[in-house]
Amino acid sequence: MLKNKIPKPTGSELEILRLLWENGPSSVRSVNEQLNLKKETGYTTTLKFMQIMLDKKLVTRNTDSRSHIYKAAINQEETQRDLLGNFVDNVFGGSAMSLVMQALGNHDASPEELDKIKDLIKKMEGK
Amino acid sequence: MLKNKIPKPTGSELEILRLLWENGPSSVRSVNEQLNLKKETGYTTTLKFMQIMLDKKLVTRNTDSRSHIYKAAINQEETQRDLLGNFVDNVFGGSAMSLVMQALGNHDASPEELDKIKDLIKKMEGK
DNA sequence: TTGATTTTACGAAAAACTTCGTATAAACTT
DNA sequence: AAGTTTATACGAAGTTTTTCGTAAAATCAA
Structure with a gap:
């Protein structure tokens, strides 16, 4: 079976993926805090990116608990x-x-x- | 003396720079023809890119003849x-x-x- | 010289990417 | 239970990058 083509991550998406690869599955808050070590980033900005990435299938998430846990979907x-x-x-x-x-x-x-x-x-x- | 910071070329700009590096100073028409070997690109699209690049100092041009000759300005x-x-x-x-x-x-x-x-x-x- | 072709200039639409405000819902706190 | 805090959802504005239409100027050809 052909694997569905997953789009190439943009620069910002890649930053987030790198955190997920490095730290494992994480909440938006945690990713946002990591990003803020490098540069000021609004919480909802990070959230939006991760929702877009979910849409693009770059990540998956677990919604069991209130704060969703995102996980890199690409290797x-x-x-x-x-x-x-x-x-x-x-x-x-x-x-x-x-x-x-x-x-x-x-x-x-x-x-x-x-x-x-x-x-x-x-x-x-x-x- | 500090060298004026020249912006990083975008993807499309880089394609054009590569042609200029490879083929030397070229007219818009010639660059456009090369680009079209890879993917359909309108003439004025190419022209516009090269004008933007001129603006950003990524290229210089010689306007002696009617068809301007563009030259990569970065190494x-x-x-x-x-x-x-x-x-x-x-x-x-x-x-x-x-x-x-x-x-x-x-x-x-x-x-x-x-x-x-x-x-x-x-x-x-x-x- | 007049009409066709080639070129540049300019502006603006279209697309892609980034950022954030606001609304709403869930869950702590006291 | 009422108010505060923390989360997600959504839409939309802001930016950057890409694309192209149109007009005007320069050249060429009949």
Whole structure:
């Protein structure tokens, strides 16, 4: 069965998804408090976003208790993969390699991180 | 001297910038034709975008001849770096490494590409 | 030179995204 | 139970981004 296409989250929606991924299922209040650590956001604004996201099937919610508990409905890694694919296309003309080279080059990687990459490369060469 | 902050290009603006980077200074007609290879776009729509971009200083133009010639006013690599930084923050919570790992993992890299990365890693370890 | 074509300028509609006010209902508080 | 607080629902206003119609100017062709 074909999976219903779920729309790409907007920037604000992604912020909320990231909180839900990080903290697990949460109330609007809790998400709103987290958002406010970064930037002033009205409670009803956050509520509205989460209702829109519910509509778009980006989240589900449990309405057993008075304060509804929202839960991410899309997978973090898969979403990152999709967005990364778009980004590579839009910004790096489809060349994942030039993105990797830039990301690596612009970032002060620790020896451990470099080791991880080397391992991955070995695996890729091996197969 | 502080460089005047030039706004981040929108998605559509970026498409046009990519053409200007790739093909060099171009007329509206030429950009519009390129865009139309990917998706139907009205001529005046393209024109309007390029006028907006001029306004935002994303491009400059030469008006000597009747058909104005537009030129990217921002640097490709620098722009890619900026956008990449934002993207890493927004989607990968600031972890460039997890982005690199995903990008590498999701992409069938050729041996040559892997070699290039290995070289880069060596350089990074060396210093 | 007159009419057709190509171009720019401008404004504004349309669409997508963000923000919030207000109403209403539920549930604490005293 | 009455008043206060906390929640959701809903609509709509505000912004940003995208799209395009129309007019006017410049060029080209017969």
